[in-house]
Amino acid sequence: MSRTTRFYRSITAAGLFALAASMHVASAQTTAGLAAVQSQNHVEYVTGGIGHDQALALRDAGHTWPLSLGFFGPQGDYLANVHVEITAANAQKRLQVEATGPYMLVKLQPGAYHVTARYEGNTQQKDITIPQGKNEAVSFRF
Numbered sequence: 459m460s461r462t463t464r465f466y467r468s469i470t471a472a473g474l475f476a477l478a479a480s481m482h483v484a485s486a487q488t489t490a491g492l493a494a495v496q497s498q499n500h501v502e503y504v505t506g507g508i509g510h511d512q513a514l515a516l517r518d519a520g521h522t523w524p525l526s527l528g529f530f531g532p533q534g535d536y537l538a539n540v541h542v543e544i545t546a547a548n549a550q551k552r553l554q555v556e557a558t559g560p561y562m563l564v565k566l567q568p569g570a571y572h573v574t575a576r577y578e579g580n581t582q583q584k585d586i587t588i589p590q591g592k593n594e595a596v597s598f599r600f
Contacts, residue, residue: 492519493558501544501552501566507559508538516561520595523563524588528597529575536560537600541576575600 492515493506507513513536520526525544529537537560544553547570555562557575568590574583575598588594 492516496555498553498555499551501564503553503555503562503564505555505557505559505562507536507561512559513561516559516563520561520563521593524566524568524593525564525571525586526593526595527557527562527564527573527575528595529557529560529562529577530597530599532599537577539577540598540600543574545572545574547571 493504493512495502495504497503504516504519507516527542529540531537538558540557542553542555542557542562543551544564544566545551552566552571553564566588568588570585570587572583572585573596574581576582577598577600580600582598582600584596584598586594586596
């Protein structure tokens with residue numbers, strides 16, 4: 459192999475390595491701050507948003523999930539440790555979890571649901587409908 463061929467191969471390898479590294483960094487930046495996706499009863503969800511970066515990441519991702527829930531105090535302050543129950547129209551409990559921050563994103567099938575949120579002894583309930591191919595955003599203020 460000639461010296462020129464080795465030179466170009468090393469440049470190509472270095473370029474590919476740099477490209478792969480930059481793609482990894484870009485990928486990490488787009489998911490930075492988003493909490494881990496969890497699952498219960500075959501329903502995926504993510505909850506959090508206490509820190510500024512995570513709150514922004516969850517708000518930005520909200521439009522890509524069928525259901526986006528928000529939990530706030532009377533002055534709009536962020537709440538955590540909100541108990542959330544989601545029941546389908548057929549009375550089947552789909553989700554029963556603690557929201558660890560002011561935002562919760564939930565992947566539910568289109569349909570009618572009943573959402574109950576409890577915070578420090580106060581309970582709120584809302585009936586929602588998730589349309590096909592769209593998302594629903596619901597806020598709870600305690």
